Amino acid sequence: MVPSEKEMELSETADFVYPSGFRLALLMISIFISMFLVALDKLIISTATPAITNEFHAANDIGWYGTAYLLTNCAFLLVFGKLYTILSVKATFMTAVVLFEIGSAVCGAAPNSVAFIIGRAIAGLGAGGVQSGVLVVIVYAVPLQKRPQYQGMLGAIYGVASVIGPLIGGAFTTNITWRWCFYINLPLGGVVLVFVFFLLRIPTPSSQSTIKYKLQQLNFEGLFALLPGVICLCLALQWGGFTYSWSDGRIVALLVLAFVLLIAFVLIQVWKPKQATVPPRIFIQRSVASGFWASCCVGAHQTLLIYFLPIWFQVIKGDSAVESGIHLLPMVVALVVSSIVSGVLTSRIGYYTPFLIFGICIAAVGAGVLTTLQVNTSVGKWIGYQIVYGFGLGSCFQAPSMAAQTVLPRNEVSVGASLMLFAQTLFGAIFVSVGQNVVDGQLSKRLARILSITPQQIASAGASGLFKEIPPQYYDAAKVAYNDSLGRLLMESETILVLGATGASGLAFVEEALALPNPPNLVLYVRTPSKISERVSSHPKVSIVTGSLSDYSTLDSTLKSHHVTTVVSFLGAYVSIPAMITRATDTPIANSFPEIIKAMKNNGVRRLLALSTPSYWVDGKDVGTWKLSLYSILPKVVVPQGNAEMVKIAETVNELGEDLDWTIFRIPHLTDGPGDIPVWAAYAGPDHKGSLDLSRRSMGRWLMGEIVEGRWINEAPFLGNY
CATH class of the missing domain: 3.40.50.720 (NAD(P)-binding Rossmann-like Domain)
Structure with a gap:
């Protein structure tokens, strides 16, 4: 439940003055632009991925285009959540935006797949700071009672970026080059830096800590366990079953090492609770723990559908990159509408849990029916399925971070909100790798039944370029094989x-x-x-x-x-x-x-x-x-x-x-x-x-x-x- 105004006055300092009027409007525009940047960069690649894999001849790297971004994004989300509590919010936020811009520039100029993946990793690192920073700015700019409305707007901005992102990506890819999908971030990022520099005002802490004290608060022991643990986990999921068998010593070693390091990270948080990246007293709160689990599930299915649905449109339906972006409109429009409506209603009635429960149930139904897509699925069905899923996703998307803001004091909100974002992005990174692994394995097996094509040919051909390797008489059978392979993402369930x-x-x-x-x-x-x-x-x-x-x-x-x-x-x-x-x-x-x-x-x-x-x-x-x-x-x-x-x-x-x-x-x-x-x-x-x-x-x-x-x-x- 969102506290009443009287309860807020007791829980938040009475002498804190929130910005208002023109200054508040410009400040909100600046953070909305920054969220728009992050959402645009995450989704603009969805319609450009087939063209990128075709140019680099590296279809087996599709998973990495998403994983590299999500990997650094989630690995450093918790780090930035901690940094916002001990360093200048303004300086930290601007640094994150600069990192994001550098990554975008590297992606745009990448000469090969490896360089592109490195750029995605740098952009993901900066995006982690931007995402958590946006929520921190809202905490210092808007009273708790009104925050659901602004967070609903954030969800709408995310949806608008989702609409424009695939379309811009498709337009650039089809008519100019996919590289402009990343160059477009540079002028927008410059606008954000100017706005933040002149408009953002965060109260200075009454006691100034020394540099040594601040470094001690970073919990380096935990970071040395967290970062390599996440990397080992994603490497194992990316390589297992396709590059190497699951019984291969390298895969087993990566999984064991990931398990040990992540367990070590948890133990370090318990061992040093005062310096912990995620203090146990925050995580064990019922609202935070429940929001964390909900974020895990949302991140998993959301990322799978965002990356693989455009591939289905382009390969199975023969769409161009622009058309596949247009065909994602039903999902994102439904997300925009439900996000705004749920935000407004949450502020009105004071409860966020009904929208979380409702959204999770509807999104689960939508994700389930999307897995039934066939080669001959009608337009009405794939539009309707996307509307159901998008409406459910928009209803529950912002609720976990609202839970963290409700139960935590202002100076700890960045940690709680970053924890929710961490859950979404970590499980997104894991399931993109798992999904690509399932598709690659299924596709190579199914195509082997109709003609002699090797997994290496599939990997080098690219997503839509695969049909250049196949005689025309086998196109229909190959489409069925690809559709079945995408459908198998949830077969093991x-x-x-x-x-x-x-x-x-x-x-x-x-x-x-x-x-x-x-x-x-x-x-x-x-x-x-x-x-x-x-x-x-x-x-x-x-x-x-x-x-x-x-x-x-x-x-x-x-x-x-x-x-x-x-x-x-x-x-x-x-x-x-x-x-x-x-x-x-x-x-x-x-x-x-x-x-x-x-x-x-x-x-x-x-x-x-x-x-x-x-x-x-x-x-x-x-x-x-x-x-x-x-x-x-x-x-x-x-x-x-x-x-x-x-x-x-x-x-x-x-x-x-x-x-x-x-x-x-x-x-x-x-x-x-x-x-x-x-x-x-x-x-x-x-x-x-x-x-x-x-x-x-x-x-x-x-x-x-x-x-x-x-x-x-x-x-x-x-x-x-x-």
Whole structure:
């Protein structure tokens, strides 16, 4: 809650005079310009990245273009937060702006990728001081009760820079050169320096400390642990799995060293609380700790989407840099609106927590639906998804720093605010590296299925230049591979419950899922665990639960305890000699599906993929041919009970799954062929290009893609190899 004016008078010194009128207006304009600079530099690169990688032939450095900036930014955020408490606020802020300008100049003049990365690192260092400094200036310029409005404006400035940044970046890249994306910062930075020099007035402390005392307050022991710890962590995440395997000694050493150094940093803060960069008494406050965790999560998904969504537009949709920038407008406009509205309402009602909770929930939904983008996603969908995400992000973006300002005294606000910014940028740096690693690994593996192209060619080609290395006849397949690779960024967060995992189809699916570089968590719900091989059962991503379909309590608790997100069923397809003789058509398996669906709804599990047969005919969508009509009759003759089971399973899912995202995948004759055979999915008819054969492994790969992409939600495609 934001304190009332009376409470503020008790918590803040009564003799402090806040600026007003024209001076306040100019001061706010100066810090808004500085925040605009930082936001512009962070986002202007998003539409220029493909052109930069093409010029430098270094697509494997994409992650570093973001990581280098974020790395120094977050590593020195805490340092600047401490510096603002012991040094001149004005001098420290201006120094940060100068560093930012130097970095921008180096980026603009960079002759190669290495120089560009160095420039990004210098700019990130300066940006760390600017970000925390802006919040310090607001503390000394505006009473606490009115700060949410100005911080809402900061969020709006961030959004405006997000709108203009990608557009300017795209315009420069397409019409002039990407280098002007960084040269543009130089005149703006000069304006900021002039404004700050003449307008910023910070009260002089009553007691002047010596230089020796100030140096002691910098906590050098902690810095010597923090800076290399963060660097080691990001190096390991950048190289692991692509440049070197995760088991490589260099990666293991970096991870161990990062863990040890970061733990050492925490212990040093406890050991020397008076000189600590982040005093423990600040961090353990409930509002600060909660804001820190919220900032970690926001920074992770925000940075991933900012860097990879423009690449999706340029590679998958064929947009130019300018067009990809324009197509980000729905997200940033929604962010601007929600940031201003939440800031004004926070000042009015005096509470920031409702907007934080609301924003986090909406942003989570928006980020989730953005991961379902497909090659053929309609304009309405990707616009709507961005609006949802941007609105949620704007609502919660400023709340953590408001929490720090509310519970901390004025002279410690810089430490608390820097801690929130540190959380956002550290997790942003980590997840850009992780995201690039996932995309590179997935892309090289998927392209290898359609043509002979090496990971080195992918790395040197650049993001959009990749298609120059691929024959035109493979463009569509390459786009699907790239789209699937971007979608896999969150594949490892899936937990899939597999029904029928001991059958041939279920086992093939499990094998294909575990072959992924970042496999999902698999929960195998079986009656006979001994049928699962030791190699599968001992895999760290596999859990085995023994139970029957009629045991609702076990099924329900399994969905709940394992946090299942998707259910895949291979039940129903079996051959019974007695049933063939007696022509039995009872359906004990299908009769259990109402309970399965009930358990899913009870635990909030929406995604269901269920196996069925061509005998399940979809009126209005399937078109009969003599070949398909004959094939739909054969299961009724050969496997009457299995056919009856699968038809009833499909009917039950269709009837009771109104609140689920279900897919009924109908199969022809199954084979033991390899997994790299293409699968055609469509409704039955003369235009269906698939054969009447389908390898179980290729079906497994198709299902993994469908879980990520959701192309056939509430549909029943007929599969076949082609």
